[in-house]
Amino acid sequence: MAELRDFMADLLEREGAAVDPSGADLLEVLAPSPLRERLGLPEMALLAFGAERPAGALPVGLDGDWLERVGALLGERGRQAVRMVVPDMAPPADPERLLEHALELPNAVWRLKGAAPAWTRYRLLSFRYTALSDEKREGVLRLGINMATGALLDGGQAALWDRLAADPDWRVPTAEALRASPPPWPAERVDALLRVALPPRLSAHLTPFLRSLRRRLDRDRDRLHEYHQDLHREASKRLATARDDVERKRETARLEAIAREYAGKLDDLRHNYALALTVERVQALDLILPVHRLSVLVRRRKGERVVSLDWNPLLRQLDPQPVEAGAGLERARLVCDERLHLTDIAAAGPCPSCGKPFCRACHPQACPKCGHPVRSGDDAAFGHLAV
Numbered sequence: 001m002a003e004l005r006d007f008m009a010d011l012l013e014r015e016g017a018a019v020d021p022s023g024a025d026l027l028e029v030l031a032p033s034p035l036r037e038r039l040g041l042p043e044m045a046l047l048a049f050g051a052e053r054p055a056g057a058l059p060v061g062l063d064g065d066w067l068e069r070v071g072a073l074l075g076e077r078g079r080q081a082v083r084m085v086v087p088d089m090a091p092p093a094d095p096e097r098l099l100e101h102a103l104e105l106p107n108a109v110w111r112l113k114g115a116a117p118a119w120t121r122y123r124l125l126s127f128r129y130t131a132l133s134d135e136k137r138e139g140v141l142r143l144g145i146n147m148a149t150g151a152l153l154d155g156g157q158a159a160l161w162d163r164l165a166a167d168p169d170w171r172v173p174t175a176e177a178l179r180a181s182p183p184p185w186p187a188e189r190v191d192a193l194l195r196v197a198l199p200p201r202l203s204a205h206l207t208p209f210l211r212s213l214r215r216r217l218d219r220d221r222d223r224l225h226e227y228h229q230d231l232h233r234e235a236s237k238r239l240a241t242a243r244d245d246v247e248r249k250r251e252t253a254r255l256e257a258i259a260r261e262y263a264g265k266l267d268d269l270r271h272n273y274a275l276a277l278t279v280e281r282v283q284a285l286d287l288i289l290p291v292h293r294l295s296v297l298v299r300r301r302k303g304e305r306v307v308s309l310d311w312n313p314l315l316r317q318l319d320p321q322p323v324e325a326g327a328g329l330e331r332a333r334l335v336c337d338e339r340l341h342l343t344d345i346a347a348a349g350p351c352p353s354c355g356k357p358f359c360r361a362c363h364p365q366a367c368p369k370c371g372h373p374v375r376s377g378d379d380a381a382f383g384h385l386a387v
Contacts, residue, residue: 012029015032030044112296216273296309326348343359352372354372
């Protein structure tokens with residue numbers, strides 16, 4: 001909790017409070033009246049950031065409502081920033097060998113055309129998500145975009161955020177670096193990419209939570225089914241041995257009541273285990289960085305085009321292949337016949353209506369043959385779990 005304590009000490013001092021560290025996990029705070037009202041603090045407060053706290057100390061952690069209080073205090077500060085990093089950069093010794101490990105184009109061939117120093121702009125995005133069902137799960141998901149090549153950074157590239165967090169040298173980009181780097185994408189282009197790329201990554205991120213949720217739902221559904229099945233079995237036996245019409249009507253009414261109760265309990269289960277998911281974009285960092293850019297000639301049938309891949313000096317590895325349609329979770333890319341777009345396999349798959357394969361980068365709205373609309377993102381990834 002040392003990082004949280006230091007962050008809170010710096011924030012409170014900037015807001016006009018007098019702060020005195022009184023232990024490894026303690027802060028004594030003398031706060032002005034406006035700050036006390038916004039954070040719900042007494043005039044003299046002792047904040048505890050560890051598991052053990054003295055009597056009268058206020059616990060501060062990542063749970064509870066402290067994140068909401070601090071978020072309200074910060075407002076829009078810290079949401080967006082631009083940073084330049086200039087690491088010592090030696091070019092990769094064997095670019096072609098790097099490409100052999102990074103490129104996977106099952107339906108095309110490629111050839112290294114050249115390599116040269118360049119500048120790029122990474123848009124590093126952080127999202128806070130809350131998944132609420134019978135239990136609650138909160139977390140942060142990160143996704144990066146290379147705005148020169150269109151590559152998506154996640155998975156193994158998550159170390160980039162850790163490298164930046166560990167580097168105290170914050171440099172404002174120079175005018176020369178900004179001119180040499182690509183301009184930021186329009187907001188509409190970023191949003192269109194996120195609608196496709198974010199849901200499957202979030203679904204994968206939440207897989208353990210969803211698996212546990214499904215297991216609890218199945219357990220409660222099986223218990224409910226077993227209980228009402230026993231009731232139904234007993235009522236059916238009494239109906240089979242009924243001696244007169246009155247008894248038969250009574251047992252028939254009981255069977256109908258059991259069926260209604262079972263249907264109502266199933267509806268309750270659907271309500272209790274319905275999953276509400278909220279995602280908020282909390283931070284965007286534009287990282288201006290010198291890279292080593294590899295130009296690759298891609299050939300498909302009679303067409304060819306040049307695509308770029310950047311070697312990241314902070315990670316000392318190539319960025320993933322660009323993706324011009326689809327989520328880009330798989331390593332492989334397919335090259336389309338019309339305009340040689342690089343897409344993931346799903347984005348070059350058949351139309352669910354007529355079965356004709358087509359490129360979603362060439363035809364982002366609908367199938368060119370039958371007009372069936374293209375879904376944006378994974379609409380079915382979340383929602384009510386089926387009972």
